[in-house]
Amino acid sequence: MARQLDYHTIRAIFDRFHAAEPEPKGELEHVNAFTLVVAVALSAQATDAGVNKATRRLFEIADTPEKMLALGEEGVTEHIRTIGLYRNKAKNVIKLSRILVEEYGGEVPNSRAALQSLPGVGRKTANVVLNMWWRYPAQAVDTHIFRVGNRTGIAPGRDVVAVERAIEDHVPVDYMQHAHHWLILHGRYTCVARKPKCAACLITDLCTFEDKTT
CATH class of the missing domain: 1.10.340.30 (Hypothetical protein; domain 2)
Known part of the structure; x- marks a missing residue:
């Protein structure tokens, strides 16, 4: 399990997520x-x-x-x-x-x-x-967020509840509303399971993942 990143590094990560996508959205279609x-x-x-x-x-x-x-x-x-x-x-x-x-x-x-x-x-x-x-800042931890939380050091935990609590404890409050969307999209499209796209990752220099791809 990765070491827990410090506050300043986590804020820098979410600063970058926000700059790249200020209003991330869930991808499931719904009307109510x-x-x-x-x-x-x-x-x-x-x-x-x-x-x-x-x-x-x-x-x-x-x-x-x-x-x-x-x-x-x-x-x-x-x-x-x-x-x-x-x-x-x-x-x-x-x-x-x-x-x-x-x-x-x-x-x-x-x-x-x-x-x-x-x-x-x-x-x-x-x-x-x-x-x-x-619009309640609840953190829905799926396999993507569990992987990203542990790989990056943003929210390491041995199970989904531990990762959920780590997000709540360590992500700055002003980024909490969109935190799970940024993390799930990052896991779905960049920090993928088998071969993460580290060369294209906007937080690769801040991430704790030891087996970065080139």
Whole structure:
């Protein structure tokens, strides 16, 4: 596990991220809080591009829990067949839609615990929704952020919760809102798993990764 970078180095890293992309955005398409929850739940073990392709038509038809229930499990299944684990995900979409209607009046709750009580919604999904929809500086740690946090020394940790806490503890507050977007995009396109693109990396001189590529 990499050593934890100091405050000044982390601030310099996020200064560069901000200069390159002041307003980073999540790549999952959605039209409201409900479709965001569904999209993020569907994205487990799937690419954002694949989820977007499957949900464009689905969200035109069913952009509320009530409409999703009316569509039914088989209807949802038909739209998301191209996504991994689609049958189980379709069941969860219907289950969470029913809970939202019966327990929350059709509205998506904005507490982490309430979100995590929904089928198919874990801590990462809840944090994405809190961050992207309610602008709460929650840190959704996926495999990309876990890798970048540990490689760079920005947020080393032995599990996703430890990395999440390291981000919260060490990233300057003024960069916290967008921190997970900068980190996930960096991991998705530059600090990739097998052969990181160190020569093209804007923070390579600040990073602790020992096996830099040339």
